[in-house]
Amino acid sequence: MRTISNLDLLVNRDWLNQMHCRTMQLLAMAGRCTPAVDLLMYRALEPTHDIHHHCHARQEDRWSYPCHYVNEEDLGLLGLAVDSTPKVDLADAAAFLRAAIDADRPVSFYAPRGHFDFWVDRMRRDGTRPDEYFLLHSFMCCGITADAREVLIVDTTSAGNLHPFVVAFDVFTSAYPADPDRWFLICQSLRQFRATPDVGAIETRYIDWLDGFRDGFEVYDVIADSFAGERDRFPEWYRRPSLNSLVLLAGSRDFFRRFLAHTTHDAGIVSAFAANADLLVTLLDETTRLQNGMSATSADELRGMLAAMKSRERQALRALQTDLRRLTAGRRSGRLLRPSGDRNGDTR
CATH class of the missing domain: 3.90.70 (Cathepsin B; Chain A)
Structure with missing residues (x-):
């Protein structure tokens, strides 16, 4: 063959x-x-109101969610x-x-x-x-x-x-x-069609995107109010809105942390986003176990974890946007990205 x-x-x-x-x-x-594939994730921090609308309001599964990354235009920037x-x-x-x-x-x-x-x-x-x-x-x-x-x-x-x-x-x-x-x-x-990425264009798009990004992260409140009764309402696990929301949240944050690893953002802020991505996986696992009656975590404890996650997301975004202003003060490009890494790299 x-x-x-x-x-x-x-x-x-x-x-x-x-x-x-x-x-x-x-x-x-x-x-x-290309080893620069992680640069596609410059706007992978999916808006939580979009996730809420897709998973809870429309009750669609996660695989049909129209993510804002890996599109033809951005692929073109990678050549x-x-x-x-x-x-x-x-x-x-x-x-x-x-x-x-x-x-x-x-x-x-x-x-x-x-x-x-x-x-x-x-x-x-x-x-x-x-x-x-x-x-x-x-x-x-x-x-x-x-x-x-x-x-x-x-x-x-x-x-x-x-x-x-x-x-x-x-x-x-x-x-x-x-x-x-x-x-x-x-x-x-x-x-x-080109061996190297257009780093300058990706950097400019990232700056414009992050500068205008706004999110109240209210989806965590919606999940806290709805996860407990979903097993009876949605027998198929892949139809449950809270699980689909948490998978999209955890996955998008994991992609975004991979992009941040190629930036000159403050190391503490990059670490905070990485920690949030890991904690979201824990939240997903605990929610899955609780819905299946296999978790030692109570529903109230899980609601507390969701509230803490909402706070952590707000703090991390605020710190990142402040750091962006520091890095771009007086200059629009050339100071943020350092594309590198091997093709099979995983920054988890």
Whole structure:
């Protein structure tokens, strides 16, 4: 089988599984291309009112949340272009996939996930509702045999790791005719057109974003008021608004701490954001255990932790914005970013 090179550099950076599947894949592709991938996270500090609206007001799951990072414009600042094909017919699919692999580029496409055995096994283990088995999922192809009888799909496991799965092309040919409009949709790959990131442009965008960022962090009050009764209202764990909110909060803060590690911000402030990201993971774990009747933490203790987290977020943001004014006094750029790091680095 012919595969892309450097498969080991294709790693899942979304370890909390908060992102839409395609966004996660584009981030993994970007990390394979450049060690500056963490610079994409300059505005990963998701506004909590957006998270509240998505998870609580609309009761949407976390994977459909439209995160404000890993978009085509910001990828362009890293020297990466998104090449997209709206639809590929079955007759052209093998040649299309082979062309991407020959160009040494992973390529993602949408298809109903219920036709892939490894996804069916995962959904059974995760307790996915049967009526959701055939929702669209983004599959990332990283290899194909010369006779096009097998393809290599790299996808996440329940544990969050990217893993290679060999899939027979017969899976495509047998399922496609009954549902052709839902196969090989929005096929995307990344093309590197510049070897180094536009650090100045990223720095300017970060300054403008942080200078205008406002948040009261009231979502922690909403979670405190709602988490206790969610298990009965939402039997499927992945539908519970408080858990989805906490995953998005913890994941976005983890991404943002990775960006801050490449800045010249005060070390104490950077450490405070890192500590907040870690504490949010603890809050997520405790909320999950409590909803499942497995936690020694009481509901009132958890509410106290949420109130403390709200205070910590406010303090950290205030300190960061004050430090930004210090660093940019009399000068708009060139003092904030120091891009470095290895491709597989994880600053957790």
